[in-house]
Amino acid sequence: MHKIFSLSRKEQLAVQFILIAWACVVLIPLGVAVINSFKPNLGEVYRAPLALPSEWTWSNYAEAWVGANFGGYFLNSAIVSLSVVVIVCFCASTTAFVLVRMPFRGSALLFACFMIGVIIPIRLALAPLFTIVKGLGLLDTLTGLILVQSASMMPVAVFILTAFLKSVPSELEDAARMDGALPFQIYWRVVLPLIRPALATVALLSFVQAWNEYFLPLIFLQSSELYPLTLGIAEFRAQFSVQWHLMFAGILIMLAPTVIAFLLASRQFIEGLTQGGVKE
Amino acid sequence: MSSLDIKHLNKSYGSVQVLHDINLEIPENAFVVFVGPSGCGKSTLLRSIAGLEEIDSGEIILEGRDVAKEAPVDRDFAMVFQSYALYPQMTVRDNIGFALSVAGRPKAEIHRKVDEVAQMLRLTEYLDRKPADLSGGQRQRVAIGRAILRSPKAFLFDEPLSNLDAELRVDMRLQIAELRRQMSATFIYVTHDQVEAMTLADQIVVLRAGRIEQVGSPMELYHHPANSFVASFIGSPKMNLLSVADLGLAGESAATLGVRPEHLSIGADGALEGTIAAIENLGPVSYAYVDVRGARVTVQLPPAHGFALEEAVKIGWADDALHRFDAEGRRI
Amino acid sequence: MAKMSYNRKANLQRIALLTPGVLLFGIFNFLPLVALLGLSLVDWPGVGSADFVGLENFRKLALEPYYRDQFVNALVQNIWMFVLIIGSMLLLGSLLALLLSFGTNGRGAYRAIYFLPYPLAGAAVAFLLDLMVQPRGAINTFFVKTLGWWDAPIGFLGDTDLALPTLAMFYAWHRMSFAIVLILSAIVGVRVILLEAAMLDGASRWRMLKAVVFPVLAPAFVLITVIVMVDVFNNADYTLLLMGPEAGPLRSTDVLGTFLFRTSFGGSATSVNVNFGMAAAIGLVTAILILPAALFLALKNLRKD
Structure with missing residues (x-):
């Protein structure tokens, strides 16, 4: 130096x-x-x-795990976060694949729609979103919450994956097309292995975001047995705000998975932070 | 009857037209090379034939039927890519067998056919490796093996040797020529290297700026270039193109005279006077670069020549070695 | 029936590949955003029938004291909160990033420590820091009992003047590493040029910083500002978590996010004055407020590829 x-x-x-x-x-x-x-x-x-x-x-x-039901909250958080990761990785990668490699009339417009999702935070559309979820009978269900949280991650995920896919040459996919592979096969056998690095970033980003999300569960869940940790800990604080030793234990239980994820993949984390910085 | 007939093919990217009214007949089992400078549209033409690019208009007639709208796999061509396009996560065996596995053929059949192809290309001992563990030449052979496996009607090569070093390139060139003798199929080969074109082709198609400049056998192109572009593109070193006006050559009707370095004589007499600016001794031949009135002329010298730098010389030629071009560059 | 051609099959599969993502995003993200426009024109408590009222919601927001005062209060406090956050993030973030870019001992360890709060959940950060600033919490104990500098504990979040700045500091604590990482990568990116220039004219370190480093910080500053702005103007998690939808004490921590939440669902279970139409109007106005910043960000990202 x-x-x-x-x-x-x-x-x-x-x-x-x-x-x-x-x-x-x-x-x-x-x-x-x-x-x-x-x-x-x-x-x-x-x-x-x-x-x-x-x-x-x-x-x-x-005491926190059993008595204050952090075990149950933890399970709900895990179900929601892992489902969101799987759904977002699948839906965003198929969408990005078609948009980049098999464009059609209107695909630019479709991409622009996704970019609107990047620009305008979904929280501002709270009222219409609530109406739609309620209309579909998904209010107060984990399914509804998972779908809403996944959808909120889609724009950034599609953005990251399309940018990545554009940066890799298409010769591998051309070769597969020459060999008669159909889009399903090309996606599964060629594209998915190819975009693994970007997919890892998307998975990490959506896991942390889903695990940490407080606002959307607050809006869409009512029954406390469905609560993720973010709501569970707020509930606990409302009832036992003086039980500081339990609060501290609960907070640390909640932090553990994302801190571990960070320690395991700090590089992707920082990459995701600069790429996914579009939306916080 | 020709095996592949391209009629009035046009192709553009957005507002930029990259192929202009291409008409080309490719005889059955011919080895055709598309050659031209980068950006001339040769790869786009190949990819259009393959079906990887949609064309704007025109027909691609394969054995009497128009395949212009058909998917690549229905045209029954196989392609070898510049980057080899091997699937990094699959073994060599799975790479070669990919087309059959996609088509859902039984495992035993795939296994047997891959073994045959690997034998032919001397790849048997590498079958369980991943592409990352192979050398450039081995990867290229795997890519070729993948193409052979399907026994296609035509092999399409997109600058297959440009990622290899010079020595390996000669080696692979010979292998491709040998492959061609073993297979009965049409070969269409894209390159920017005129040596590859000259050595491999039955028929060379020279392209420039999306248009075909000339089609012919290597020797036709060498001896009878249709215009000054083809003349300077084919042959190494390049043909000298002498401007009649600049050099003050009296009694010439042509605008430009073309004469190859090997057809020029140098010595005490000749039509042009100049000084030797540089000499390159390559062993079997030598070249002198002579400055003549601001133009630089390349002349082939015999191995033992005895010329020196700064020497004043005269350059001459036999009249039948001259190529005459008009002001637009067309052959007269 | 003849076997389907490759192209036909490929087309069907393309549609099949596109459908899940488009449906998911369309129903739960895009449609609600578009519906903001329509919903902002009705009066609707969320159940029963909706009355079309035209631009009435926007008129109320601008003119009717009940809404106007809340809106103006939330907007002003939101801006104040944003200024506090971005000011501390840029100042402290630049300082720390700059110090980390020198040949400092233990740079790797510092970076890892500084990054630690970033992956934590907002809810956890809010409650953790709340426990720190409570009258009986660590900070007050330290300054009152241990050092004896303060006569009495300070109730940071109970004070109408201190509550909002305290929340802003919570945010800055949580997101500081974001500023550090972006600024640091800008500084590191210029390193070679900096070196060469320094070698050539032997300038002092401070002059080098002024001439070479500070100019490259501008894009990083803009990026951080825009991202934080979009976030602070729609995300009211800290206030909701610690102060509730009523944004106490005395609405002194109210921001646009809490105002929007209150209008949709009321401040408490007994609220009657909820209006989804008004909530949509507030959402739309907020969206328009942050749109220039957000558009800038999107265009910048699109230009990158």
């Missing part, structure tokens, strides 16, 4: 000070959550929120 980027001893010290300061801002809330979630009783949380537990215990996690 050139010397313009290297720092003198003094400069290094100043820079480290600022960087550590922000690292503390980031880490302290998470650290406080971790230590307090292991405390045996509420008194200790209130008395000394910054101190280590006098005795480390998993009981808050057990």
